[in-house]
Every structure is written in structure tokens, then in C-alpha cells.
Amino acid sequence: MADNDQSQVLTVNIVTPDGVVYSHHAHLLVVKAIDGDLGIMANHEAIIAPLKISEVRVHRVDENHMDSIAVNGGFLEVSNNQASITADSAERAKDIDLRRAQRAKARAEEKIKTAQSHNDSDEMLRAQVALRRAVNRISVSGHQSQ
Structure with a gap:
């Protein structure tokens, strides 16, 4: 170029x-x-x-x-x-705090269990989105600039 x-x-x-x-x-x-x-x-x-x-x-x-x-x-x-x-x-x-993302993942998984036990579909949806965000951050944190 x-x-x-x-x-x-x-x-x-x-x-x-x-x-x-x-x-x-x-x-x-x-x-x-x-x-x-x-x-x-x-x-x-x-x-x-x-x-x-x-x-x-x-x-x-x-x-x-x-x-x-x-x-x-x-x-x-x-x-x-x-x-x-x-x-x-x-x-x-490079800016992702891996420990914070892992804690967010654990919180989301706990909220999913609670929502399942209470049959709360709205809370389930919110928790699933939070879980996807946390998992994405954890995954991306392993891809430091090359």
C-alpha cells in the first residue's frame, strides 16, 4: 500500500x-x-x-x-x-478486568438459577444477557493485541 x-x-x-x-x-x-x-x-x-x-x-x-x-x-x-x-x-x-468479568459471570449464573426456581422469565432474560456480556468480555480479554 x-x-x-x-x-x-x-x-x-x-x-x-x-x-x-x-x-x-x-x-x-x-x-x-x-x-x-x-x-x-x-x-x-x-x-x-x-x-x-x-x-x-x-x-x-x-x-x-x-x-x-x-x-x-x-x-x-x-x-x-x-x-x-x-x-x-x-x-x-487490554482494558478488560478479567476478575471483574469472572465475578459478573458468576453473578449472572446465580441469577439464572434463581430465575429458574421462581419461574421468572423477565429476570431470566436479563440474566442471560448479563451472562453473554460477561462471557464475551472473558473471551476477548484473552485476545490481547498481536
């Missing part, structure tokens, strides 16, 4: 209500949309897609570097070599 050839570069931004969590240039962005996995490169057709609670992988332009970010759902919008993810929360792998 030529140094000044911006037509082959995708700018990736991840934003939460707390502000910008991530912003870098990339060759490839990989996300899990509700309808399946998406690989986004420069010059991709404009799209908007809802995302699952999952890992986002950004293959950066600098020295074959890859970043992993845990996102809790949200939306991806791609247009004009700009990929923007808007999510309720997002954490880079």
Missing part, C-alpha cells in the same frame, strides 16, 4: 455513551452482525447492521497489528471508508 493511498484504508471508530472508545485505521474490520459475520474492507458498500454481543476484530494498517474489542451489541454503519460502531458499552481487550 502506498503511504498516501487512503482509498485502501478504512477508518474504524467505536463510540459509547461515554465517548470514543476506539479509533484507528484498518485494512479489515470483522464483526458479528445479527444476520452473520461481516468482514469490512476499504471501499465497502454502504451498510447499516445491528450487532450481537461479541468480539470486534480490527486488523490495523500499522505493522499487521490486530485489536480485539468486546462490544455489547449496537450498530455498525459503513460509508465512504468510515466504519462506525455505536454500542452501549465496549472495552478493548
